[in-house]
Amino acid sequence: MKSKKLSTSIISSIVTLELIFSLTACSDEPQNTQSQINTPQGQVTRVNWNRIKSRGQLVCGISGELPGFSFVGTDGKYSGIDVDICRAVAAAIFDNPDAVEYRPLNAKERFTALQTGEVDILSRNTSWTFSRGTAQGLEFAPVVFYDGQAVMVRKNSNIKSIKDLKDKAICVQTGTTTEQNLADQMRKRGLTYKPVVFEDVNVTFATYAEGRCDAVTTDRSGLVSRYTTLPKPEDNIILDDILSSEPLAPAVAKGDTQWSDIVKWTVYALIKGEELGINSQNLSQFANSKDPDIKRFLGTEGNLGAGIGLTNDFAARIIKHVGNYGEIYERNLGTKTKLNLPRGQNQLATKGGLLYSPPFR
Numbered sequence: 262m263k264s265k266k267l268s269t270s271i272i273s274s275i276v277t278l279e280l281i282f283s284l285t286a287c288s289d290e291p292q293n294t295q296s297q298i299n300t301p302q303g304q305v306t307r308v309n310w311n312r313i314k315s316r317g318q319l320v321c322g323i324s325g326e327l328p329g330f331s332f333v334g335t336d337g338k339y340s341g342i343d344v345d346i347c348r349a350v351a352a353a354i355f356d357n358p359d360a361v362e363y364r365p366l367n368a369k370e371r372f373t374a375l376q377t378g379e380v381d382i383l384s385r386n387t388s389w390t391f392s393r394g395t396a397q398g399l400e401f402a403p404v405v406f407y408d409g410q411a412v413m414v415r416k417n418s419n420i421k422s423i424k425d426l427k428d429k430a431i432c433v434q435t436g437t438t439t440e441q442n443l444a445d446q447m448r449k450r451g452l453t454y455k456p457v458v459f460e461d462v463n464v465t466f467a468t469y470a471e472g473r474c475d476a477v478t479t480d481r482s483g484l485v486s487r488y489t490t491l492p493k494p495e496d497n498i499i500l501d502d503i504l505s506s507e508p509l510a511p512a513v514a515k516g517d518t519q520w521s522d523i524v525k526w527t528v529y530a531l532i533k534g535e536e537l538g539i540n541s542q543n544l545s546q547f548a549n550s551k552d553p554d555i556k557r558f559l560g561t562e563g564n565l566g567a568g569i570g571l572t573n574d575f576a577a578r579i580i581k582h583v584g585n586y587g588e589i590y591e592r593n594l595g596t597k598t599k600l601n602l603p604r605g606q607n608q609l610a611t612k613g614g615l616l617y618s619p620p621f622r
Contacts, residue, residue, distance in 0.1 A: 310520040317355065318362055319351045319361045320379070321382050326463060329602070330342050330593070331386075342593045346405060349527050352582040353523065353571055353576075358583055366385060369435065371385055376514055378514070386406070386482070387509060390438060400513050402510055405509060405586075408480045408508070409504070410438075410478060410480055411484055411499050413500070421500070422502055430455040431478060432477040433458055434479065481499065523571065526575075532585075532618040539580055540584055540588055558621045559574060560572065561574075563622075586616065
């Protein structure tokens with residue numbers, strides 16, 4: 262009996278050791294392929310940080326149709342606040358803000374492109390919502406623009422507020438929170454209306470410009486942006502009513518914590534740079550600073566960058582190549598642009614806004 266028990270024990274030990282060796286071998290294999298995570302919507306492709314590094318280029322999903330956020334200029338280059346977020350991430354990773362491939366995506370296809378790994382990051386005037394951050398498997402970075410939905414109408418329409426939209430035709434883009442918010446607000450007020458829905462944002466505004474809709478609705482910043490492209494901008498007004506809160510933020514697919522951290526802290530670096538008064542023009546003046554906060558931020562002291570797989574001067578790279586948040590805002594949306602959007606909520610918290618960064622420590 263002892264011999265039989267001993268044999269059983271030995272066999273059990275061998276099986277256990279084989280299992281351990283098997284698991285160890287698996288963990289030592291290169292992790293350069295994509296993996297899958299499950300969500301209520303099905304499988305979502307995890308963007309692998311190693312794959313991005315080895316590619317040497319960031320693939321960024323943008324709109325490409327919204328001046329001030331992402332738009333192609335006469336020089337054939339993309340610009341805008343969403344574009345600059347992508348450039349900042351590339352600067353942090355590769356020390357090169359131009360190491361970006363831009364993929365224009367419409368509202369309907371944007372999340373699928375992120376989930377399947379077609380793009381590494383979505384920086385496309387996208388609202389952070391509960392379902393998008395949970396069921397759809399997105400991981401949002403900090404908000405880069407606090408917005409709200411509004412409505413644009415023609416001056417001669419006699420439409421002064423939301424209540425005047427009863428039984429009116431309203432142009433709206435499908436696959437967006439805009440479409441849902443409009444339905445909610447009209448239902449809440451007991452107002453019937455005629456939604457005129459399109460997938461393409463250009464078609465949406467072209468239809469409004471042709472007079473086939475009485476009104477058009479999207480984020481207020483989007484209306485201001487599109488206002489400048491209308492045949493006769495001065496013939497239109499944006500109503501004062503705000504239909505919703507729209508916190509616009511970049512997003513990545515869930516499942517790769519390190520990649521998510523890199524994107525998050527890139528955005529925070531833009532904000533922190535402005536908080537510290539460090540910009541692309543005066544960066545060199547802070548090289549020998551004795552301030553411990555500045556030393557940690559610029560990577561001359563401490564080891565913060567290594568904690569997320571970057572060089573310790575990643576924040577300095579961002580400021581050098583792209584500037585701080587204030588510079589990005591002024592360059593794309595500020596007083597010297599056609600949009601001339603007041604910063605409002607998008608001001609630093611120290612100046613009455615909503616933006617601030619956690620400590621770099």
